[in-house]
Amino acid sequence: MWSKIFPKRFALLKAFVLIFLSISFLVRLSLYIWDFKEVDQGIFNLLHTFLTGLLFDIGTVSFFTLPYLLYLLLFPTKWYGTIVDKVITVLGFFLGVLIIYFSFFAEFTFWDEFHRRFNFIAVDYLIYTYEVVQNINESYPLPILISSILALVALNIFLVHRLGYFRETYHNTTTLGQKLFAAIPWFLISVIFALYVNNEQAEWSENRYNNEISKAGIYSFFAAFRNNELSYTEFYKTIPEKVAFKKVKNALAGSSNNFVHPQTNGILRTIKNSDSATTEQKPNVIFICIESLSGSFLNSMGNDQNLTPNIDALANEGVFFTNFYATGTRTVRGMEAITLSIPPTPGRSIVKRKNNTGLFTIGEVFKEKGYDRNFFYGGDGYFDNMNTFFGGNGFNIIDRGRGFLLDKSIKTKRTNIEDNEVTFENAWGVCDTDIYNKVIKESDKAHGMGRPFFDFVMTTSNHKPYTYPEGKIDIPSGSGRDGAVKYTDYAIGEFFRIARTKPWFKNTVFVIMSDHCANSAGRGELDVKNHHIPALIYNLRNEQPKKVVTMSSQIDIFPTLFGLLGWDYDSNFFGMDVLKLKPEDGRAFIGTYRKLGLLKDEHVMVLGDQQTSNFYKWNPVDNNLKGLPMDNDFLENTISWYQVADYLYTHKGLEIKH
Incomplete structure (x- = not known):
């Protein structure tokens, strides 16, 4: 035979x-x-x-x-x-x-x-x-x-x-x-x-x-x-559209929110943060998105290795979010959540999908307030489609510039990080110190022109191969993650040391957050601990340092900042002002490219792409998920967020409406 x-x-x-x-x-x-x-x-x-x-x-x-x-x-x-x-x-x-x-x-x-x-x-x-x-x-x-x-x-x-x-x-x-x-x-x-x-x-x-x-x-x-793009309606559990939108609108509704088209399938609303006691502020805003900075690296979040003294000091002096989660496990997933304020979409991030330009991003809010918008990246921003996404949504591009904008129809200003501005470079781009020096140089120019600026800065040093300039910290370059974390913190410290000498510093708010954790693997369907990241807002005028314990995720950081600045604005965002929530109303969206989760009060609902749903109790001590009997109300709430997010993307509901 x-x-x-x-x-x-x-x-x-x-x-x-x-x-x-x-x-x-x-x-x-x-x-x-x-x-x-x-x-x-x-x-x-x-x-x-x-x-x-x-x-x-x-x-x-x-x-x-x-x-x-x-x-x-x-x-x-x-x-x-x-x-x-x-x-x-x-x-x-x-x-x-x-x-x-x-x-x-x-x-x-x-x-x-x-x-x-x-x-x-x-x-x-x-x-x-x-x-x-x-x-x-x-x-x-x-x-x-x-x-x-x-x-x-x-x-x-x-x-x-x-x-x-x-x-x-x-x-x-x-x-x-x-x-x-x-x-x-x-x-x-x-x-x-x-x-x-x-x-x-x-x-x-x-x-x-x-x-x-x-x-x-x-x-x-x-x-x-x-299958790197997944149709939500084909692969995941759904509920009637009207029911889904009603649940999401009820969650987003508030005394300061008015839906522009209350009878349609949309969440566009006008948010009022101003009152007689609040004066609208228009500081410069520099947002630093740190590569792979897990919350577990910070002393202020339980670490005892003193790897991040500078970030810890900033956290103690600003508004520090201690119960904060990344929506995903990749940089483009974090960018999607931060810029669009949307729960994670199944499959590819919107940053890398079709029809990802002309969208209502946080940049649109800054534009309406008169800000210049800039995206800084130490490598070539063609990687992961970043230049097309940011350039196609109104941002100027400042990157290492070996490549090109993938979409030739996008007309945006692009500034190169020149060779004489680079002291160290590896596969992913220039070191953090170099990108921060470029941010300072461009901030000086913007300040001289008298226009407020919003900078989105994406760092690269805390990434394998973990190499950085020698002699800056006491851990040799290329020796592992701890050294990369410590150098990342060192570069932050140097950036603030220089920034404090600038005339624009007093009128600049800094937002610091990780794009995702250093690790993403776990035994269960979703590894909750490996979504826990630090986030802080620093240098706010008339705002005392505080720790925010209400559970939140990356989609909430800019709606919260806009509230602190007293801004009235139109919003197409799923994120909320965390400081206006009761602690018990906090929630976080976490997911992978196939698993979509809603975390609330240590309970996790996970939706799978075989139209599965599983309900768990999360134990923060050992990071285990214990199966629970299905909670149908929790299930429908979870489905509604993800179904509405998918509907708005696929039906062009995320686009800017003029």
Whole structure:
């Protein structure tokens, strides 16, 4: 029977399948050992993890076999073993094995950062090859890795040759009928996996680590390639539109809010913050979005390593939000939440999706108040579509400028960070000190012109490979995350030391927040702790330092700032002024590209893309989620926020209405 499944002409195909399955097993075993403390152990969980993985490996390798199977079927018997046959066979085998080893090595680097198999992030990285290759080159010994991969490929070819697989492939009389019989099972497996199997079927456990290890990395990559934009109405639970909008409007309604079109499917409203006791302020606003700054890094949030003395000092002198959460786990997700004040959308962030220009962002509020709006980024802002998003929504661009605005129709002012302004640069851009110096230089210019300015500053130093200028802190560059955090804090301190000497400082409010946490992996559906970030507003006029304990998330920070400044403005935002909420009314939106959650009073509702919903009690001490009986009212409230957000995006309800 074995000879019928793999006749002699299929000998090299058999070798390839065995190599693929063997290496995939070793990768899965390595990941299992790597996170042994996180996986659910026991013989049943072990077997389920590896047997599920084997099934997905067989499905994956079936797709690899298709080009070679077609060649084997179409190549005439009389030409077996000719020079043409040998060249095509050896070259194809070499490329196939090279792809296997390259992808599996890449999986380890991806797991090291995200503790996940390939997903839509890996797909996005294909587009931004410069930053990614540079990051890998600066983080890992790339020449050694490439040499190792080539050596392993050569070793495999040598062993396969010594075992006679090439000779058997060339010297045989396998007929077309025998080849068809052997090929049909592989075609059937490919069809079954293409039509009836999806990556989510590997998610059999409540433990996310077991699920991820059960998957096949290459299969996960192509699954993400097909599904990095998810239709909310197709994949998630819904309720009637009118019910959803009514619930959201009731939550957003207040004595200071008046809906512009109360009978329509929209949330546009006029917000009144001014009264007889409040004078509208128009200070400059510099918003600093810090890369990957988890709340757990700050002494003021429980850390004892003294990595962030400057940020801690600012937190103690400003309005400090201690119960504050990032909506997602990537920079573009944070940007979406901050600029649009919207819960996370499933799949890609709006920053990277179509129809993402001409939207009602926080920049529109600043524009109506007479502000110049600027987006600062230390790398090239074409990365993650940032320049198109910010430029297409009215911001001037200040970046490193190797590339271009992806959308040629966008007309915006772009300023380059010149070589003579750079003291240190890595794969992701200039160091934080350099970007802050550029902010100060541009602020001096704006102040000289007499116009208020709003700056959105995105930092890069707290990112792998964790390199920064030597001699600034007592931790060597490139030695790990702690050093990057400490340098990030050092750069903040230097920025404020210089800014305090400027004539515009007294009339400038600073908002500091993280884009997301340093880690995103967790055992449960959503890792709540790995969404907990710091946020603070500093240098407000006539505002005493305070700690805000009301639960909130990134969508709330600018509505809160606008309230503190006494601004009346039109709003299309889902965020609220946290200082006007009762503590028990606080809530936070958290999610991944597939899971959407609402956190309130240590209760979490999680919506999944298989129209699932799960209700949990979150324990902040051990970060565990304990399943609870479904609360239908909580469920409908959660659905309403996400359904309305998706509706407004897909029906152009987020666009600026003139």
